[in-house]
Amino acid sequence: xxxxxxxxxxxxxxxxxxxxxxxxxxxxxxxxxxxxxxxxxxxxxxxxxxxxxxxxxxxxxxxxxxxxxxxxxxxxxxxxxxxxxxxxxxxxxxxxxxxxxxxxxxxxxxxxxxxxxxxxxxxxxxxxxxxxxxxxxxxxxxxxxxxxxxxxxxxxxxxxxxxxxxxxxxxxxxxxxxxxxxxxxxxxxxxxxxxxxxxxxxxxxxxxxxxxxxxxxxxxxxxxxxxxxxxxxxxxxxxxxxxxxxxxxxxx
Ligand SMILES: NC(=O)c1ccc[n+]([C@@H]2O[C@H](COP(=O)([O-])OP(=O)(O)OC[C@H]3O[C@@H](n4cnc5c(N)ncnc54)[C@H](OP(=O)(O)O)[C@@H]3O)[C@@H](O)[C@H]2O)c1
Numbered sequence: 001x002x003x004x005x006x007x008x009x010x011x012x013x014x015x016x017x018x019x020x021x022x023x024x025x026x027x028x029x030x031x032x033x034x035x036x037x038x039x040x041x042x043x044x045x046x047x048x049x050x051x052x053x054x055x056x057x058x059x060x061x062x063x064x065x066x067x068x069x070x071x072x073x074x075x076x077x078x079x080x081x082x083x084x085x086x087x088x089x090x091x092x093x094x095x096x097x098x099x100x101x102x103x104x105x106x107x108x109x110x111x112x113x114x115x116x117x118x119x120x121x122x123x124x125x126x127x128x129x130x131x132x133x134x135x136x137x138x139x140x141x142x143x144x145x146x147x148x149x150x151x152x153x154x155x156x157x158x159x160x161x162x163x164x165x166x167x168x169x170x171x172x173x174x175x176x177x178x179x180x181x182x183x184x185x186x187x188x189x190x191x192x193x194x195x196x197x198x199x200x201x202x203x204x205x206x207x208x209x210x211x212x213x214x215x216x217x218x219x220x221x222x223x224x225x226x227x228x229x230x231x232x233x234x235x236x237x238x239x240x241x242x243x244x245x246x247x248x249x250x251x252x
Pocket of ligand 1: 140186
């Protein structure tokens with residue numbers, strides 16, 4: 001399998017909704033064996049019910065013991081696993097102008113899931129991926145990793161860290177059989193923003209996003225910004241202040 005060859009067995013964290021469920025369906029439609037993982041069994045069951053043979057695994061990626069146990073189960077049950085999509089994530093608004101301090105456990109939860117959880121999954125599954133002659137570890141970043149949105153400061157920081165971690169992994173594993181990929185979404189219509197008062201404007205349709213992400217994978221690209229994330233990627237380098245203002249005026 002080259003960087004762009006279809007996967008045979010795929011694990012998707014956060015596969016019970018949104019982007020994870022969309023990518024899981026896209027790989028399933030191409031004939032891959034797909035396992036979706038997340039915390040809420042009912043959501044996973046509902047997605048799997050629409051796709052014959054799709055498997056489910058209940059896991060909290062923020063818990064390294066649960067992630068380790070999942071990797072052990074998958075190594076035994078699906079030893080040909082060649083693609084892991086590190087997608088689970090949460091987003092919370094924090095307003096540091098308020099008189100009272102934010103709840104530390106809420107602040108930490110976003111770091112635990114979006115950053116530590118992604119690292120735990122990468123760490124636990126790389127040994128199995130390295131046993132395949134060709135494999136892919138796919139991280140879901142965010143355009144906000146290039147340019148932060150001030151109303152979701154911890155989220156934006158975790159996604160910048162995911163981007164940095166992904167670059168380091170890609171560098172370390174350059175001579176291995178594992179391709180390290182980052183898909184970088186713009187705002188996409190999912191439940192990610194459901195707990196927030198602001199409805200993000202101009203969100204990309206989920207189907208269009210999945211089609212663009214799959215096209216990037218098919219082309220064998222390792223960094224796949226989609227839609228507005230492409231613009232943020234370039235402008236964050238050449239005019240960082242400009243897009244910081246635009247992103248935060250548009251949505252802040
Ligand atoms: N939608 C956007 O605009 C957008 C933009 C840029 C990047 N992204 C990224 O895309 C990824 C998917 O988000 P989405 O938009 O598809 O939102 P979503 O529909 O809310 O999906 C997030 C998924 O992650 C799962 N999850 C959350 N915490 C978890 C945990 N601790 N362990 C395991 N699974 C967990 C959730 O299921 P349970 O709650 O049942 O566990 C849910 O299925 C995230 O990494 C997000 O940051 C989204």
